[in-house]
Amino acid sequence: MTARPTFTISELAQEFAVTTRTIRFYEEKGLLSPRRKGQHRIYRAADRTRLRLILRGKRLGLSLQESRDIIDLYGTVAGGEKQRQALIQKIRERKAVLEAQLQDVQAVLGDLAEVERRCLAAMQTPAKTNQAGRRQD
Numbered sequence: 166m167t168a169r170p171t172f173t174i175s176e177l178a179q180e181f182a183v184t185t186r187t188i189r190f191y192e193e194k195g196l197l198s199p200r201r202k203g204q205h206r207i208y209r210a211a212d213r214t215r216l217r218l219i220l221r222g223k224r225l226g227l228s229l230q231e232s233r234d235i236i237d238l239y240g241t242v243a244g245g246e247k248q249r250q251a252l253i254q255k256i257r258e259r260k261a262v263l264e265a266q267l268q269d270v271q272a273v274l275g276d277l278a279e280v281e282r283r284c285l286a287a288m289q290t291p292a293k294t295n296q297a298g299r300r301q302d
Contacts, residue, residue, distance in 0.1 A: 172208040174199075180213075181220055191219055194229060196236070226262070231255055 178185045191197045191204075196219055199206040208216075215236055222232035238252055 172213055174206050174208065177208055177213060179257065183220070184246075191216065191229075194233075196229065196233060207273060220292065225259065227259065230260075232300060 172180075174185045174188050177183075177188055179284070190199065197212050197215055199208045199212055201207070219229070219232050221240065222229075222235065227235070234248075234255070234302050235252060238248060
């Protein structure tokens with residue numbers, strides 16, 4: 166698939182399943198900078214890439230500033246050593262948070278599997294009844 170040179174706000178909104186208001190918000194924050202043709206916004210392929218990276222950062226739990234920092238380094242050869250070290254530190258911090266969340270999710274999944282197993286076993290075992298004929302669970 167060849168890259169198109171320009172996109173409308175509606176095309177980007179549809180492609181990324183976001184609202185045009187969301188895209189305008191990112192523009193107001195300085196994360197996107199479309200050209201203008203009268204009242205129309207004209208987005209370049211670079212804007213499309215930036216939007217993809219912004220949305221990916223959002224899914225990963227990055228703040229807009231963290232996404233901006235990463236995006237601003239994207240494609241630059243010169244980004245200073247301090248910037249790269251700061252970025253590496255942010256990446257490591259985020260990875261640690263995600264790894265802890267993954268462990269929590271795995272633990273919860275294990276707990277749920279155990280509860281499900283017990284429930285299924287209880288459903289397959291005939292219930293005991295008391296003298297009044299009532300079920301004792």
